[in-house]
Amino acid sequence: MKPSDTPKTYRVKSFGCQMNVYDGERMAELLDAKGIKPAAEGEDADLVVLNTCHIREKATEKVYSDIGRIEKAGREAGKKPMIAVAGCVAQAEGEEIMARAPAVGMVVGPQAYHRLGDMLDRAVKGERSTDTDMPEDAKFAALPKRRKVSPTAFLTVQEGCDKFCTYCVVPYTRGAEISRPYSDLVDEAAKLVDAGAREVTLLGQNVNAWSGEDDKGRLQGLDGLIRELAKLPDLKRIRYTTSHPNDMTEGLIAAHGEVDKLMPYLHLPVQSGSDRVLKAMNRSHTAESYLKVLDRVRAARPDIALSGDFIVGFPGETDAEFEETLSLIDAVGYAAAFSFKYSPRPGTPAATMDGQIAPEVMDERLQRLQAHLNRDQLAFNEASVGKTCDVLIERKGRKPGQWLGKSPWLQSVFFDSDLQIGDMVRAELVHAGPSSLQGRLLETVSA
Numbered sequence: 286m287k288p289s290d291t292p293k294t295y296r297v298k299s300f301g302c303q304m305n306v307y308d309g310e311r312m313a314e315l316l317d318a319k320g321i322k323p324a325a326e327g328e329d330a331d332l333v334v335l336n337t338c339h340i341r342e343k344a345t346e347k348v349y350s351d352i353g354r355i356e357k358a359g360r361e362a363g364k365k366p367m368i369a370v371a372g373c374v375a376q377a378e379g380e381e382i383m384a385r386a387p388a389v390g391m392v393v394g395p396q397a398y399h400r401l402g403d404m405l406d407r408a409v410k411g412e413r414s415t416d417t418d419m420p421e422d423a424k425f426a427a428l429p430k431r432r433k434v435s436p437t438a439f440l441t442v443q444e445g446c447d448k449f450c451t452y453c454v455v456p457y458t459r460g461a462e463i464s465r466p467y468s469d470l471v472d473e474a475a476k477l478v479d480a481g482a483r484e485v486t487l488l489g490q491n492v493n494a495w496s497g498e499d500d501k502g503r504l505q506g507l508d509g510l511i512r513e514l515a516k517l518p519d520l521k522r523i524r525y526t527t528s529h530p531n532d533m534t535e536g537l538i539a540a541h542g543e544v545d546k547l548m549p550y551l552h553l554p555v556q557s558g559s560d561r562v563l564k565a566m567n568r569s570h571t572a573e574s575y576l577k578v579l580d581r582v583r584a585a586r587p588d589i590a591l592s593g594d595f596i597v598g599f600p601g602e603t604d605a606e607f608e609e610t611l612s613l614i615d616a617v618g619y620a621a622a623f624s625f626k627y628s629p630r631p632g633t634p635a636a637t638m639d640g641q642i643a644p645e646v647m648d649e650r651l652q653r654l655q656a657h658l659n660r661d662q663l664a665f666n667e668a669s670v671g672k673t674c675d676v677l678i679e680r681k682g683r684k685p686g687q688w689l690g691k692s693p694w695l696q697s698v699f700f701d702s703d704l705q706i707g708d709m710v711r712a713e714l715v716h717a718g719p720s721s722l723q724g725r726l727l728e729t730v731s732a
């Protein structure tokens with residue numbers, strides 16, 4: 286690479302899970318601190334950070350085509366934008382990206398991006414660099430202060446995964462499970478609230494496995510952290526995601542019934558309703574043990590909205606086993622869900638298992654599964670009509686004069702009233718659609 290001018294503008298493009306969104310914000314803050322400005326909407330940036338996801342198929346190809354697109358736009362504008370590849374594809378395929386894409390000057394893994402500033406200095410001198418080390422927790426300590434944030438903020442409390450589900454790349458791309466220290470999290474949450482956050486979503490690949498010592502040296506689980514954060518007066522709502530069924534402790538379940546600020550929503554992936562498939566996936570829970578957890582959560586918080594993740598077409602999945610997943614869905618009645626076709630990931634045990642399922646079979650199963658999930662989501666929304674609840678306004682809607690926020694149950698609620706981002710409003714839910722509701726403004730509770 287030839288030496289180049291220090292970039293004046295940047296853009297961070299995040300793909301994948303919310304932890305990548307959090308990381309993307311932190312990288313943006315780091316670039317801000319170096320005096321580089323975010324590129325305006327529609328404008329080409331001097332530095333593009335592709336913050337990538339490796340969870341499903343075509344992840345790597347997508348990165349190469351994005352790189353090609355950025356280079357082409359640069360050529361047309363007579364510029365040579367700097368490109369950094371970050372995130373989980375960087376971790377998994379960093380060396381290959383460096384070899385195949387000369388336009389990429391920096392490859393930085395999800396645990397190393399606090400070193401992006403130094404890498405950038407080297408890139409300006411014309412040196413390419415790769416950093417995919419996994420130093421425990423170091424990135425958080427080395428990051429700049431939080432900048433102004435939106436009313437809904439993410440806070441990564443836990444990273445990595447030790448569960449090793451046989452289909453999943455996360456344990457390889459994010460490393461071993463670590464919990465960030467309690468006091469760091471209480472501090473960062475307070476700063477986010479000072480910067481304007483009214484809702485904080487605690488993030489982790491296994492967020493409910495978080496544990497740490499409080500300021501008196503007592504060991505706390507996620508519920509202890511939630512109870513502490515609930516004391517922040519201007520923090521109105523707390524959420525957390527994603528949880529593993531085996532880590533739903535008594536304390537966390539009880540918190541759902543006791544902590545008003547903890548929203549009545551639980552995302553608890555199950556993946557399959559067949560015990561044989563769950564075992565092959567190394568999920569370490571059964572359909573029945575999962576349903577028992579949900580019963581306990583519902584006993585603590587009867588109105589809780591439940592959500593899950595599903596994979597269809599795991600190697601060896603029979604028609605009958607797929608039907609068991611449909612039965613589980615029917616038994617739960619999810620308010621929301623994410624469903625995927627199984628995608629073999631290089632290096633994971635399931636990728637080389639016998640009985641890989643044909644694409645047509647997966648398509649058909651996914652369609653049937655989603656029909657059940659869509660039916661239940663609409664039913665959940667319809668059952669909300671007539672309820673009165675608080676809605677936190679997050680953004681303008683697509684239509685002029687329209688505003689959009691979230692109900693406690695994480696439903697999108699639209700208003701045709703004059704509102705502002707950050708308003709907490711009391712509303713009556715008056716009309717339900719498959720993926721949103723119409724609200725009638727009763728009053729503004731706080732702004």
Ligand code: SAH
Nearest residue numbers: 452453490527554594595596625626627628
């Ligand atoms: N830590 C979380 C999220 C993992 S990734 C959890 O354990 O639930 C999010 C979802 O992607 C998973 O829940 C799973 O449904 C899906 N997923 C992961 N690997 C996949 C693969 N190889 N093919 C298809 N879906 C996958």
Ligand code: SF4
Nearest residue numbers: 446448449450453455
């Ligand atoms: Fe992946 Fe399983 Fe860990 Fe979730 S629990 S991140 S699906 S290995």
Ligand code: F3S
Nearest residue numbers: 301302338339340373
């Ligand atoms: Fe994707 Fe990595 Fe998140 S693979 S889902 S960005 S942990």
